[in-house]
Amino acid sequence: MTDFLFQPWPWYVAGPIIGLTVPLLLIAGGKMFGVSANLRHICASCNIGNVDFFNYDWKPAAKWNFTFLGGSVIGGFLGGYVFANPEPIALAASTVSDLQALGIQDFSGFVPDDLFAWSSLGSVTGLLVLVLGGFLVGFGARYAGGCTSGHAISGLSDLQLASLIAVIGFFIGGLLMTYVLYPIILS
Amino acid sequence: MKFTEYLKYLIIGIVFGFVLMKSEVVSWFRIQEMFRFDSFHMYGIIGVAVVVGIISVQIIKRLNVKDVYGNAITISPKDPSQVKRYLIGGTAFGLGWALLGACPGPMFALLGSGLTIMLVPILAALAGTYTYGLLRDKLPH
Numbered sequence: 001m002t003d004f005l006f007q008p009w010p011w012y013v014a015g016p017i018i019g020l021t022v023p024l025l026l027i028a029g030g031k032m033f034g035v036s037a038n039l040r041h042i043c044a045s046c047n048i049g050n051v052d053f054f055n056y057d058w059k060p061a062a063k064w065n066f067t068f069l070g071g072s073v074i075g076g077f078l079g080g081y082v083f084a085n086p087e088p089i090a091l092a093a094s095t096v097s098d099l100q101a102l103g104i105q106d107f108s109g110f111v112p113d114d115l116f117a118w119s120s121l122g123s124v125t126g127l128l129v130l131v132l133g134g135f136l137v138g139f140g141a142r143y144a145g146g147c148t149s150g151h152a153i154s155g156l157s158d159l160q161l162a163s164l165i166a167v168i169g170f171f172i173g174g175l176l177m178t179y180v181l182y183p184i185i186l187s
Numbered sequence: 188m189k190f191t192e193y194l195k196y197l198i199i200g201i202v203f204g205f206v207l208m209k210s211e212v213v214s215w216f217r218i219q220e221m222f223r224f225d226s227f228h229m230y231g232i233i234g235v236a237v238v239v240g241i242i243s244v245q246i247i248k249r250l251n252v253k254d255v256y257g258n259a260i261t262i263s264p265k266d267p268s269q270v271k272r273y274l275i276g277g278t279a280f281g282l283g284w285a286l287l288g289a290c291p292g293p294m295f296a297l298l299g300s301g302l303t304i305m306l307v308p309i310l311a312a313l314a315g316t317y318t319y320g321l322l323r324d325k326l327p328h
Contacts, residue, residue, distance in 0.1 A: 007209075011228050014210030015235025021203055023243035028195045030254045032262065035291040039316040053320035067193045071200020072292060073299035078201070079208025080300025091216050092225035099219060110208075110297065111215040111288065116304050129286055134308025136283025137290060138315025143276030143326065145265060148290040151277070152233055155265065157240025162265035162273050169277020170284060171222075177285035178222035185286075 005083040008090070021149075022157045031064055034150030036141035038062070038069050080110065102186040128185050144169060204296040213297050215288025222285055272328040283315075 025031040043051075044058035088108050096107060106113040120126025141147040144166045146155060152170065155163025210232055211217050221229035246252065247260055254260055267273075284290050287308050289297060294312065298305040319326075 008211055009206070009209040011210065011231030012235060014206050014212070015232045016239050017202065017206045018210075018232065019236035019239025020243070021199060022240040023247060024199050025196075026244075026247060026260050026262075027252065027254050028199065029256065030258055030260050031196075035295070036316075039291065039312055040320075042313055043317050043320060048317075049321075051317070051320045053323050054317075064193060064196045067196040068200035068203070069295055071197040071202075072204035072207070072295050074197075075201040075204020075206070076208055076213070076296030076299025077204075077301070079205040080213070080296065080302075083209075084300075085209075089211050089214055089216055092220055092223075095216065095220040095223055095225045098223060099216070107216065110211065110213055110300070111302065116215070116302065118304055120304075121307065129288075130304065130307045131311045133283050133287025134294070134311030135315040135318075136279050137287055137294075137308070138283075138312030139319050140276050140278070140280025140283055140315070141291060141312075142316045142319040144273050144280055145276070147280060147292075148233075148284070149292055153236050153240060156237045157244050158262050158264075159241065159244075160265050161267035162269070165267065165270055165273035166277040166280075169274045169279075170281040172274075173278040173281020173283070174218075174222045174285040175281075176278075177282045178219065181282070182285070 006085055008085050008087075018153065019157070022154055025068075029064060032150070033154045034065075034146055035069065035072070036138070036147040036150060038065050039138055040142060041065060102183060104186075125185055140173070203292070204299060207293055207296045208300060213289060213293035213300075218285060218288040269328050272326075275327065 022033050025033050040054070041058045041062035044054040044056060045062070047054040089110070091107065104112050104114060114120070115126060115129050121130065137147070144151065146163070146166065151163040151166040156167065207213050212229070212232060217229055220226045244262070252260060289308070291312065294305050294309050298309065
């Protein structure tokens with residue numbers, strides 16, 4: 001009966017639920033679905049150096065957004081810990097062999113243990129993935145005015161041309177990293 | 188701040204985080220697989236989510252659906268003439284998305300699942316956001 005809580009969910013189950021987040025937030029209080037705005041609100045809440053971009057009344061926007069973000073952390077705890085799937089992810093064989101050729105050995109969890117461990121902060125590869133990767137996500141999301149949720153889901157749902165341009169950018173960057181830069185970083 | 192007023196956002200957030208984990212969208216491996224075009228999984232999720240989103244937004248607009256407080260729902264349009272902003276910013280984001288294998292939502296959901304190392308990319312993302320704020324006037328938009 002509760003088996004489905006432990007099993008991975010296929011795209012045709014997850015896709016509609018993620019899509020419904022957009023109208024649910026609009027109807028719940030006219031809110032636009034977007035996660036990276038939280039990062040801006042956190043910067044605005046401490047605004048070291050009085051940067052103009054962070055001088056705005058962040059509290060009204062942050063209240064619902066931080067609550068939603070806190071919910072996502074709890075959802076992550078429930079879905080990834082309490083109801084964790086004990087099996088490794090059923091990845092495409094070609095991806096596994098490509099990654100093995102790049103030196104990835106652990107395929108048991110959501111992320112490769114070789115890279116996502118505190119000890120990997122001692123290696124150049126680990127620092128690039130965790131620190132530079134995180135930095136570019138934060139910098140790029142604000143530069144583009146949104147991330148996967150704000151542009152790829154919310155913006156495209158509202159047929160915004162700007163979001164389509166941003167998503168094309170996401171793929172230019174993603175493909176460049178996957179095919180050109182990552183093989184150098186992992187070598 | 189009335190807690191009950193915010194309970195709905197908490198619940199929607201919990202469901203969102205739960206689905207991110209169950210659908211493995213949070214996985215570095217799934218992002219690698221997506222950018223290698225080796226599986227339909229991620230495209231199916233984003234594609235269906237967008238279709239459901241488009242239909243929902245069209246219904247809200249055409250039927251003038253109000254929010255729970257009775258206010259008209261307005262979506263502020265983004266300015267598509269700022270092509271440089273979306274293309275360069277988007278490319279920077281894409282480089283980070285593929286490198287880290289996680290975008291902002293999954294970063295926080297993974298932290299909740301007990302992967303404490305995600306605190307490092309979250310702090311780095313805050314530094315990236317702050318850096319954009321500092322350099323904003325000097326960047327092409």
